[in-house]
Amino acid sequence: MAHAQELGAGVRDVTTVSGIEKTKSSHWMIEIGQERIEARILVGADGRNSTVARLRNLLPRPARERVALQTHIPLPHNFGNRVVLQFLSEGYSGQAPVNDRELNLCLVGVPASISSLRRWAEQNFGITADHPWRTITPLTRAALPPAHENLFLIGDASRVVEPFTGEGIYYALRSGELAAHAIAKIVRGEDRQSALREFSCAHAAMYRGRLWINQIARAAVLSPRFASLVLQTARFQPSILRLLTGKIVPGSKM
Ligand SMILES: Cc1cc2nc3c(=O)[nH]c(=O)nc-3n(C[C@H](O)[C@H](O)[C@H](O)COP(=O)(O)OP(=O)(O)OC[C@H]3O[C@@H](n4cnc5c(N)ncnc54)[C@H](O)[C@@H]3O)c2cc1C
The missing domain is CATH 3.50.50.60 (FAD/NAD(P)-binding domain)
Structure with missing residues (x-):
């Protein structure tokens, strides 16, 4: 600008x-x-x-099948410079440092589960109940x-x-x-x-070539058990993860 x-x-x-x-x-x-x-x-x-x-x-x-919550919180001690995508029974959470002081924390789930996802975040990251969150919808x-x-x-x-x-x-x-x-x-x-x-x-x-990744990600939220199963299988068959990562980040190596 x-x-x-x-x-x-x-x-x-x-x-x-x-x-x-x-x-x-x-x-x-x-x-x-x-x-x-x-x-x-x-x-x-x-x-x-x-x-x-x-x-x-x-x-x-707008389709409101899923919603997201997003906020910045103090960067937890020892979080390090990594990106975490965590499957939960109610949806998923994405965590990434914004700078050396703050963590960007996102929660994605269906409307009925978003409050329990928020409680999960409050317990796991020591967030107070009155902490402000940004709501993002529609997700797709x-x-x-x-x-x-x-x-x-x-x-x-x-x-x-x-x-x-x-x-x-x-x-x-x-x-x-x-x-x-x-x-x-x-x-x-x-x-x-x-x-x-x-x-x-x-x-x-x-x-081009990315839309089916979107579908997989959507399935992961709507059916976290299925997503966990795929990830467990990927531990023994890393080629699956390599294929998915290669679609999103061409030329990447895992
Ligand atoms: C939970 C979540 C996590 C995400 N995480 C990532 C990530 O880690 N990495 C990544 O690359 N992407 C991520 N994304 C996607 C990313 O945020 C968006 O794709 C990106 O911000 C799109 O940029 P944009 O400029 O098109 O729109 P926006 O960033 O939404 O910007 C639009 C701008 O237009 C302004 N605006 C709207 N209406 C008006 C109006 N009437 N008059 C004047 N101004 C107006 C808004 O205020 C805003 O500033 C995430 C999205 C979500 C929902």
């Missing part, structure tokens, strides 16, 4: 986009509080519950096409990735980069339709 500002981008911090309209010249009129900004191209980078997609009637009905939803004439949806706004695979930030950044290339072409006067097609193809290619 600092780099974009250096190049002349205007930043409106701590403001909310509340309305968007198409103008007669097919530009966008974007409402931000009292201010209205006209734009030739709009990029919705506003997350899984994208306001831009909602205002354009693109957002699918149908993907939206990322390119619509002069509207781009990037990151979670277009496609939400299962948090278990922990790589949503990469997709958000990379899809932003792909959109920027396409927009640069359009602004330079190159053929709009071929720039949009190229962007959509590169966007789809980025996710």
Whole structure:
């Protein structure tokens, strides 16, 4: 963002986009509080519950089969620099240090089990009952096409990735980069339709081969016993884990 500002981008911090309209010249009129900004191209980078997609009637009905809780707590002594993904009978927990003082703690489960997952976390990490947690929902939803004439949806706004695979930030950044290339072409006067097609193809290619990992992760939450069985088997057959890891992190070695 600092780099974009250096190049002349205007930043409106701590403001909310509340309305968007198409103008007669097919530009966008974007409402931000009292201010209205006209734009030739709009990029919705506003997350899984994208306001831009909602205002354009693109957002699918949310599925609330699973929810997540997330918080930062003091980094437990001796936690070390590792990432923990822990299967529990009610769902799963992800734990990773944010810095040398704090731990990012996530809990994922079905709505009926989320309170007992929270109690598990309170007991295991010495968290008080009044500690603030952030609720995240929906955890997954149908993907939206990322390119619509002069509207781009990037990151979670277009496609939400299962948090278990922990790589949503990469997709958000990379899809932003792909959109920027396409927009640069359009602004330079190159053929709009071929720039949009190229962007959509590169966007789809980025996710190819990962969707079944999402399904496995989803099954792991809905049926933790099955997930534990697979992991126990993987102890004796490490090729299973190698295969799954290789799908998420190409070129990785376990
Ligand atoms: C429990 C959980 C754990 C995860 N763990 C990881 C992990 O370890 N590693 C990883 O890579 N990914 C992880 N992810 C996924 C990751 O958080 C997302 O994929 C990523 O943040 C998507 O980035 P984004 O920029 O598309 O959306 P977001 O990060 O959601 O950003 C959207 C932004 O838009 C703003 N916004 C929304 N509406 C408006 C509006 N109307 N006006 C103005 N601003 C608005 C929001 O305030 C927000 O700042 C996890 C997700 C979950 C649910």
